[in-house]
Amino acid sequence: MAWRRFRRNKSALIGGVIVSFFVFMSVYGIFFAPLPPRSFYCLYNGCANLPPFTNWAHPLGTEPSGIDVFSEILHGALGDLYVGVVATAISVAIGLLVGAFAGYRSGSAGAILLGITQVFFVLPVLIIILLFARIGQLLVAHGLGLTLIVVILGIFGWPTIAFVARGEIMRVKELEFVEAAKSLGASNNRILFRHILLNILSPIIVLSSLLVAGNILTEVVISFLGFGDPSTSTWGLLLQEGFSYVRTSWWVSLFPGIAVVIAVLGFNLLGDGLADALNPRIRE
């Protein structure tokens, strides 16, 4: 039934199509890409700095350093999907745990967790993320690369989830079916997992979808500022490289930029659509 409502919502459907395409591209893109990731092939074969739509072996042009833009966008999709989805999964796990605890136990432990969550809201998160990214790269994680960014984004992305989860749990736990379940002999764990968590799931799913978009954007910002992983293909890295050639080779930054916009738009539309489709108050 939620599916039927989702299908009728045009923008959600468009979002779904874009996201599916994005996922498809990141998984199977490797078979369509003319060149392997981070390949400087063209530099030695006379096809460097080609403008777009002039050579169909390199439809979106190449960088002056020889990297093929179309191939990089395809390979970058995987990197961005990895960042978006895995970082979001980490955030959701932490956020749900913290939020559930803070909402279900309204005592002082809950208050302390709520306080910590609120501290995260006022921190200048981007600057701290950049700091951690740089420290991490210098100290430990030469080989970790993109995973380091994923972990950092995940660790800094949970507060919104925790906040919403806490609020929703506080609302749901007062509902009579929780009392009813309790009065009929259900254990606390059973109530929390079976009745409460499932009932707060729809706003969390919606938020996650928006968070994926947010994480992709943040990864672009991090890479663009030069704090990313220079050995893994991502759209942010391509944008950053394009920035240095922007006067001469505009196509290097334009196409990955469009890709980012479309992907982020897709996840946002999907999130909005899910919000409508999963809202139990709009029953038909």
Next chain:
Amino acid sequence: MGELLRVDDLKTYFFTEAGVVKAVDGISFTVNEGEPLGLVGESGSGKTVTVLAAMGIVAKPGKIVGGKIFFKGEELQASSEKEMRKIRGKRIGYVSQDPNSSLDPLYTVGNQLVEVVKTHFEESKDQAWERGVKLLQLVGISEPEARMKAYPYELSGGMRQRVAIARALAGEPELLVADEPTTNLDVTIQAQVLDLLRTLGKELRMSLILITHDMGLIAEMTERVVVLYAGKVAEEAATPEVFRSPKHPYTAALLASVPRLDQKAALVPIGGGIPNLITPPSGCRFNPRCAYSKGICVDAIPPLEVSGERRLVACHRWKELDLRRKA
């Protein structure tokens, strides 16, 4: 008729920031086997909290601070979550006020029934499902097999309440607590649900606690009644006795505020509201609203005295007052 549930001097306080709310302050009563008992009183008199406390599910900041609960003569440790969970659903079934929110919107009717059955009986999923179908039949739902697969929002309010009753019966309890079971239903459905509760009580020889503020329901459904006021028992008696000759002014006032077919007299509302339970009035808690209040009513808390056969009243002046209603 043996004693089923006995609540002895139960005290449940709510520890709020504004102070300690003494929602239930020394309530005692007994439910006998197969007997329908009414708990009556205004909103905030402690009806619901009393039974929730008897099942050990008072929500924070509420806490049971005193009193004993006996089930079939055996004392229950209200503090032991494990012990109380065996009582819930298995020996006491609870039907709450609002059938619209007492069923989890995400699960089918069958799912919710099976969950309770499997909590209390070692049965396979198919057996539990079969039992669910029988329960729906028992509460008078047509096409029970089809309804098992329905979600709560696909049912009407009356049907939902029947499902809630079926779920409360799933553990085959000896006592069914119905907390204002008809408040959220419209009048024709109310009659059906009450009818169902009455026949179930007889067929399954189950005790019933009916919580309500409606004296009409008490008259129709119960054999004994406990009148609560501001967290204390005002009066306890057999239902006909209470209607014939109330001994407590509060009971009399409650009766005077209910319309009667045989009289044309205007209804008399009870002036004022339920007192603040953080700082209750001194002496008798009803004294600020009582038409018969005297000096002693403010000075001393009236004890619960025996005023007749199986009859109790907590009023300093019950002997001198004649509160019988004019016929």
